Amino acid sequence: MASIIKKRKKNHDYYYLVESARVDGKPRIVHQKYLGRAEDIAQAIDENKHPANPDHSIVLEFGAVTALFDLADRLDVVNMIDQHVSKRHQGLSVGTYMLLAAINRAVAPTSKNSFGEWFSKTMLDRFLPAKPYHLTSQRFWDNMGLLTDKAMEQFEKEFSEHIVKSYSLDTDCLIYDATNFFTYVDTKSSSTLPQRGNSKEKRKDLKIVGLAVMVSPDFRVPLFHETYPGNDMDAKQFSGVIDKLKSRYQSICGKPKNITLVFDKGNNSLDNIKRLRSGDWAFHVIGTLKRSQVKELQDINPDQFEPLSGERFEGMRVYRTTYSVYNENMTVLVTYNPLLSEGQMQGIQKNLETCTGQLQELQHRLLEREAGQIRKGKKPTVSSVQKNVNKILQKEYMKDLFDVDITPLEHSVQLTFAFNESQLEYLKKYVLGKTVLYTDNHDWSNEKIVAAYRSQYHIESAFKQMKNHQHLDVRPIYHWTDQKIKVHAFYCVLALRLCCLLNRELHEQGIDITVNRMLDVLADIKQVINVYEKKGKKGNVQKTFSLSQCTPEMKKMMETLELEKYQLEG
Known part of the structure; x- marks a missing residue:
């Protein structure tokens, strides 16, 4: 039983909270806690009724950076990168730098010069303690220089295989496309990747770099990417990656199986279709044709078109036939979409x-x-x-x-x-409203062919996301050497992968939300540290820890992703 006792020392009374118990049959004090003098106790009671204001508060980015860090940790991203890079055990590893860069690109894209400041205002400073000199732009560039083309390719190959198996990603129908991003590389630069070309962002005054990506149809998760010179035509670039796409698919699946690749008409050529359709790892194809390639089908009477079934195809009609496309008999659909x-x-x-x-x-x-x-x-x-x-x-x-x-x-x-x-x-x-599709999947229904073609919006959405100024922005590309540009694209694509997988995890738990909305909601969850003044000369600085007030949506996402284990406690 606890009680308060008084002890007098040097003409002063001091109070203690004590607990007594019988030891060997005799009452003994087994525990005591010093409470102070009477005025100290009175002050403590008064302060409890009227809490003191903190001297200052520290607010750290918690939700988004923690969710992405946790996901990367579960997927062993850092170790998977580091095993392909040769570096002495000093400072942060190359894999750590790449993960930090990816998280930054996802949450709040910033320059390397401003990276240290951003890092210090996030929970990453608690997960990965780093000294300021570790996060200078020079240290980043040094570690980026250690990541070779071979290392990036090996990581992407292993990581793609890992996430396909872990998340059971659909690989029966994949989508391929390419885009480009403007740079601030000097016109006289000797780099081969930044070139003058047809900028899809209408920046004819700047050099551009091309990026080709293959994604899964579910949650547009990148399974392959490659940077290429900005002045390369789409069909030429596609020709250069066909063997790589087949090799990547082989590493993912392990044995030949039916796969359909969806791509747009910019990648069409006789040689490309022939190479896609040949070999043990032949791809089925779904593509589009220009009107000039099928002039005979242009003047078909609208009465010959048949409606597509299903709400998603409301108002759409198609005309189906067989047609010689690139020296192969293909099923061709002329589709009409009123919208x-x-x-x-x-x-x-x-x-x-x-x-x-x-x-x-x-x-x-x-x-x-x-x-x-x-x-x-x-x-x-x-x-x-x-x-x-x-x-x-x-x-x-x-x-x-x-x-x-x-x-x-x-x-x-x-x-x-x-x-x-x-x-x-x-x-x-x-x-107007017409699109001409072709495929060698002759046994597919009209609805299945059109749905597969329309899945291209996944990769178009991914490109749009990578040109978003708030999250996952590839630009601006300030690097001027080919190697650094490739590494920049590497961690930008890694950022997109992590966000797409995180989005999928939320979806599987009943939370349907866009990537942008997901990052915005998570970013609003902050770790708050209230710091109080020291009491007396020998007193310690007191701190209290809490999270910012959360909406029901925030709480549900926190619980789903099990982020509570990362919040700081006193």
Whole structure:
């Protein structure tokens, strides 16, 4: 039984909380705790009623970085990278640097110069204690330099195999595509990867780097990636990776099986299809064709199209036939999607308005020239006016929708034009909303073929995500050597892999959420450390620990991912 006793020392009374018990039949004090003097006890009681304000608080990023760290730890990412890299046991390992870079890219992309500051404000500082000099840009570059092409390829091969087995990822139908990212590499740089090319982000003023990716249809998890020169055409790049894709699939599956590869028409070529369809590891294919490749199928009467079944294909119709595609008999579907037609029509109407205005402006200038109101500059010719007209009508379908007549005059050129209503009706009936698919999966239903083709949106979504400024952004690419650019792409793709797998884990527990939303919600979970002033000269700094207030959604994600074990406690 506990009681409070008083002891007098040097004319002062001190109080203790004691517990007594019988020892060898006699009462003895077996435990005591010093409580202080009477005024100390009174002050403690008063402070308990009115808690003191902390001297300051430390707020650390908890949710997103912890979830990604935990997932990477469970998948043994660091060790899998380190086993392929030769480095002395000093400082942080190469695998650790790559994981830190990947988590940073996923949560809050920042430069290497600002990395140390970001790191110190996250829970990663507690999981992976690192000194400031470990996280300088120079240390990052040094460790990036140790990661060879062979090491990255070996890791990706083993990691892809590991996650396919661990998560039972669907590998019967995979999606391949390529994109590019602009860089700030100097124009005079000797690097081979950054090149002037057709920037998909319309940055013609900058060099670009290409990135090819193969993903699973479920949760768009990357199973293969490769960086390539930004000026390489898609078909040329695809030709260079076909054998690598087959090798990667072989390592994942171990034995030949039916696999269908989905890709867009930019990768089409006779040689590419032949190589995909040959050998022990032959791929089935689903692709698209240009209208010019199947002119005979362009004017099919809409009455010959059949509706697709299922809510996901509402309003869609198809015409099915067999057709020779790249010297092989293929099943060809001409699909009609009313939503696609509607969207295309909106674009056409906007372009019609713009082109009409520009043609009227050109026509007016030519009339002023003939009337003598404009005398400066070169006299227009039929050829020069035709060039201007061609430039105005360069957008898709515009040349078909305007009838233009150009005739010479004494001092100028006469331009007349008219809108071709019948041509617009032809586009509506036979062209708009149409997509031509081809496949060697002859026994597949129309619905299965269309669904497989539409799965391309997974990789398009992945590329869109990798150009998101808030999460998983590949840009800006400030590196200027080929090796560093490849490593940059390596940990950016690793970041996407981890986020997609984390998203899948939440989905399996009933939490359906986008990757962006997932990272935003998790990032709002903070670790809060309240720090109080020392009491007396010999007192210790007091700290209390808590998480920021969580919404029901945050709590559910915390529980699902079992992140509570990582929060700090006093």
